[in-house]
Amino acid sequence: MLFQERYGKGEPNDEMIDAIRADMPAGIETILAVGGGTVIDIAKLMVFGGEFTVDEFYRGLVKAEKVRELVAVPTTCGTGSEMTNVAVTALLKQNTKKGLALDSMYPDRAVLIPELVSTLPYKFFATSSIDAMIHAVESYVSPKANCFTEMFSKHALEKILGGYRYMQKAGNEAWSDRAEDFLVGSNYAGIAFGNAGVGAVHALSYPLGGMYHIPHGESNMLMFSEVFRTYKAKQPEGKIELLEQMLGEILEVPAADALAELDALLNHVLHCGKLHEYGVKEEDLPVFAKSVIEGQQRLLNNNYTPLSYEDMMAIYRARF
Numbered sequence: 001m002l003f004q005e006r007y008g009k010g011e012p013n014d015e016m017i018d019a020i021r022a023d024m025p026a027g028i029e030t031i032l033a034v035g036g037g038t039v040i041d042i043a044k045l046m047v048f049g050g051e052f053t054v055d056e057f058y059r060g061l062v063k064a065e066k067v068r069e070l071v072a073v074p075t076t077c078g079t080g081s082e083m084t085n086v087a088v089t090a091l092l093k094q095n096t097k098k099g100l101a102l103d104s105m106y107p108d109r110a111v112l113i114p115e116l117v118s119t120l121p122y123k124f125f126a127t128s129s130i131d132a133m134i135h136a137v138e139s140y141v142s143p144k145a146n147c148f149t150e151m152f153s154k155h156a157l158e159k160i161l162g163g164y165r166y167m168q169k170a171g172n173e174a175w176s177d178r179a180e181d182f183l184v185g186s187n188y189a190g191i192a193f194g195n196a197g198v199g200a201v202h203a204l205s206y207p208l209g210g211m212y213h214i215p216h217g218e219s220n221m222l223m224f225s226e227v228f229r230t231y232k233a234k235q236p237e238g239k240i241e242l243l244e245q246m247l248g249e250i251l252e253v254p255a256a257d258a259l260a261e262l263d264a265l266l267n268h269v270l271h272c273g274k275l276h277e278y279g280v281k282e283e284d285l286p287v288f289a290k291s292v293i294e295g296q297q298r299l300l301n302n303n304y305t306p307l308s309y310e311d312m313m314a315i316y317r318a319r320f
């Protein structure tokens with residue numbers, strides 16, 4: 001048994017994964033990954049044989065062969081990693097986070113156990129479920145969405161937002177009554193974004209995670225409402241109208257109020273400060289925006305509508 005904590009705290013980085021791969025005993029045929037997105041994403045890189053560093057792998061310098069089976073057992077209700085072919089890691093030399101999508105990284109099986117999720121500390125529940133909610137919304141407006149991914153996005157949102165509305169009445173600490181809904185919702189969202197992708201919210205949030213170690217769900221939440229306000233201002237007609245209609249039905253408000261209502265609901269689940277409260281400096285903002293344009297084209301292709309460097313700067317500034 002290997003414990004990620006022995007190799008470093010927090011979300012994965014390339015050096016941590018290299019060390020874990022080096023310690024893997026010989027003769028392993030099946031990897032059982034029990035944990036959050038970090039553990040499952042690390043395990044996705046352990047299915048490959050051969051000697052290589054994760055940095056080389058993410059730069060596309062090596063082609064590795066899958067030699068082990070992967071069974072994923074999520075213990076958070078966010079990443080949906082058990083259903084996707086994506087592994088995200090910080091790349092220390094490049095000072096950012098990057099996702100790599102390879103069909104050989106799909107887990108062979110996923111096992112959902114609500115009891116594992118229901119004992120999460122509140123903050124882990126909140127950040128992970130917000131991440132899942134954002135997977136559902138970003139994939140819904142992605143140009144790669146289709147009627148199947150939309151179905152999974154919609155059902156994910158019904159489960160997750162239904163749970164949040166229950167918490168509004170019963171109190172935030174009652175979230176675990178709905179642990180199964182949050183776990184299944186995050187799994188549905190994983191299917192949706194595994195096929196249709198996520199976009200600017202994740203792209204803009206990666207430098208915050210890479211440089212300031214803000215947890216993934218929290219950095220996504222910091223970007224979410226502002227990205228969608230910008231989408232709406234730039235391209236008010238189109239898929240975003242269908243999103244507003246769907247959210248309006250789930251939240252029982254008129255479509256025109258749905259995004260604002262969602263913002264209020266999220267703030268009820270988790271309070272996020274401004275970027276400067278996390279230590280971010282104003283001179284970081286152009287560095288972030290440049291690194292998004294240079295390093296996150298895989299995600300930016302999934303945007304509802306294109307965002308320019310100036311748009312990204314305006315989003316970061318609004319949250320600063």
Ligand SMILES: [Fe+2]
Pocket residue numbers: 079131132135202216220
């Ligand atoms: Fe995510």
